[in-house]
Amino acid sequence: MSGGMMVKRFIEKVEKYLIRSVALIFVALIVVQGLMTHDDMRLYLSLGERLEGQSIDYPVHSQPPQEEMGAVHSPYALLCLSLEEYTSLPRAAVLVNGEEYAAFEQKELELKLLAGDVVEIDASAYNFPVRFKVEGVSDNLAYPVKDEIYVCNHDVVMIGKVVVK
Numbered sequence: 001m002s003g004g005m006m007v008k009r010f011i012e013k014v015e016k017y018l019i020r021s022v023a024l025i026f027v028a029l030i031v032v033q034g035l036m037t038h039d040d041m042r043l044y045l046s047l048g049e050r051l052e053g054q055s056i057d058y059p060v061h062s063q064p065p066q067e068e069m070g071a072v073h074s075p076y077a078l079l080c081l082s083l084e085e086y087t088s089l090p091r092a093a094v095l096v097n098g099e100e101y102a103a104f105e106q107k108e109l110e111l112k113l114l115a116g117d118v119v120e121i122d123a124s125a126y127n128f129p130v131r132f133k134v135e136g137v138s139d140n141l142a143y144p145v146k147d148e149i150y151v152c153n154h155d156v157v158m159i160g161k162v163v164v165k
Contacts, residue, residue: 075115077141077164082108084131084149091125095156108135115164119144123152132157140165 035041083089083104092104096117102109113119123130134148143163150157 074140075164077113077115077162078136078138079111079113079119079134079141079144079162080108080136081111081121082133082135084133086130089123089126089130092121092123092130092152095120095122113162115162117162119159119162120156121150121152121159122156124155126152127154129153134159 032045036045081094081104083092086104087107089104093100094102094104094109094111096111096113096119098118098120100122101111111119121132130152132150132152134144134146134150137144137146141162142165143161144159148159150159
């Protein structure tokens with residue numbers, strides 16, 4: 001038996017096992033995807049499913065402030081948003097709790113918000129990317145944070161829930 005025949009036979013065996021492995025992996029993938037349609041199995045097969053529904057307290061990077069006896073804090077906070085590259089985009093709007101609150105008729109927009117308000121930017125009327133920046137925040141605003149930049153690309157971008165200190 002020549003050396004060339006042995007190499008050819010070895011390559012054929014490797015090819016055969018490789019094809020079987022790919023077919024087995026494909027069948028396993030289909031079975032796992034089928035199991036993911038059942039809620040009970042999806043909990044064990046998906047890390048994202050186990051983490052879903054766990055709340056994250058904002059801001060995650062800071063310690064809660066030490067309250068002074070008798071100190072009173074307002075539930076309202078101020079948030080200043082600005083356009084990065086334009087002086088005005090009147091069809092770009094800020095949504096607070098799903099309702100239109102204000103439009104970017106100037107470069108900057110100051111918002112008086114209540115703790116727990118959900119803030120979004122709707123720039124879906126423009127078919128080009130628009131950058132917005134959190135230009136300023138009041139002292140009692142924990143989230144959103146100053147100098148954060150958001151990019152809307154023909155869509156609505158969630159800034160987040162207002163957290164007041």
